[in-house]
Amino acid sequence: MRSFFRKKDVMLIILIFVVLIFSILASEKKGSKVVVQGRDFRKILSKPGTYDITENGRFLMKVEFDGNRVRVVESTCPLKLCVKTGWVGPGGTIICVPNEVIIFFEEKTDYDTVTW
Amino acid sequence: MRRITFLSVLTALSSTFYVLENLLPFPVPFGRWGFSNSVVLMIASEIGFGDALIVASAKSILGALFSGRFLSPSFLTGFFGAVSASLVESFLARFDFGYLSLSAMGSFVNNLVQLIVISFLVGSTKTFLLFPLMVILGLVSGTVNAFLASRMGGIVFENYSRFFFAQKKATDGVAGDRVRS
Numbered sequence: 691m692r693s694f695f696r697k698k699d700v701m702l703i704i705l706i707f708v709v710l711i712f713s714i715l716a717s718e719k720k721g722s723k724v725v726v727q728g729r730d731f732r733k734i735l736s737k738p739g740t741y742d743i744t745e746n747g748r749f750l751m752k753v754e755f756d757g758n759r760v761r762v763v764e765s766t767c768p769l770k771l772c773v774k775t776g777w778v779g780p781g782g783t784i785i786c787v788p789n790e791v792i793i794f795f796e797e798k799t800d801y802d803t804v805t806w
Numbered sequence: 807m808r809r810i811t812f813l814s815v816l817t818a819l820s821s822t823f824y825v826l827e828n829l830l831p832f833p834v835p836f837g838r839w840g841f842s843n844s845v846v847l848m849i850a851s852e853i854g855f856g857d858a859l860i861v862a863s864a865k866s867i868l869g870a871l872f873s874g875r876f877l878s879p880s881f882l883t884g885f886f887g888a889v890s891a892s893l894v895e896s897f898l899a900r901f902d903f904g905y906l907s908l909s910a911m912g913s914f915v916n917n918l919v920q921l922i923v924i925s926f927l928v929g930s931t932k933t934f935l936l937f938p939l940m941v942i943l944g945l946v947s948g949t950v951n952a953f954l955a956s957r958m959g960g961i962v963f964e965n966y967s968r969f970f971f972a973q974k975k976a977t978d979g980v981a982g983d984r985v986r987s
């Protein structure tokens with residue numbers, strides 16, 4: 691019978707925490723423009739206001755942007771996790787998996803993506 | 807034959823967990839308890855690599871069919887996550903780790919593969935910003951699952967081993983390769 695806890699276990703759990711701390715440190719980013727990206731569209735919101743997000747004429751969600759925060763007011767997805775996420779500041783993201791939409795703040799860089 | 811019966815009983819148990827855990831609330835909107843993975847963890851650590859793979863894929867498919875989300879995004883993430891977690895757990899079980907770290911590594915790899923699948927579905931690597939949150943939640947539910955799996959392994963292999971394996975007793979050979987029937 692395998693025991694619940696061995697001394698070796700501490701090693702693996704410390705390894706997981708190290709990866710966790712690195713990923714938290716790597717995810718701190720700043721930006722002022724909001725990008726709404728879906729399967730085949732990419733919209734950039736730079737002025738405050740309420741925007742309807744549609745894809746090929748199909749209504750997906752309503753996004754509100756007030757200058758430095760963003761939220762999803764209304765969505766057609768079943769669980770409404772993107773609405774429940776609430777206001778999100780710079781560095782945060784809202785992800786709606788059923789509609790395949792990501793809302794994030796764009797950084798002021800010259801390259802498209804960062805790999806790490 | 808005994809092996810097929812044993813695996814199908816465990817698959818039934820696991821897919822029942824998969825359906826019933828939707829009724830339990832999880833404190834955070836993301837994520838779920840993942841009790842069905844404790845059965846996979848127990849098989850991966852006590853029996854071996856192939857059986858864990860069979861049960862992991864069968865429980866995802868059956869559970870998704872029962873809860874009506876077959877081939878949806880959540881099924882795809884759950885399926886690939888469970889399969890990769892079972893692979894990692896059965897590999898680490900060879901090196902004599904305890905249940906706690908097997909479960910923690912399993913949930914870690916499960917979350918990682920889920921994020922990779924989601925980033926393929928969405929088509930962006932921005933989904934990896936969810937990674938720290940998912941790992942912390944995975945450690946919480948992974949500890950609970952490790953406890954469940956250690957109890958379950960005790961019941962199946964120590965007390966009632968003669969019920970499942972009439973002639974062969976459970977042997978302590980190589981760790982992670984306990985029973986070959």
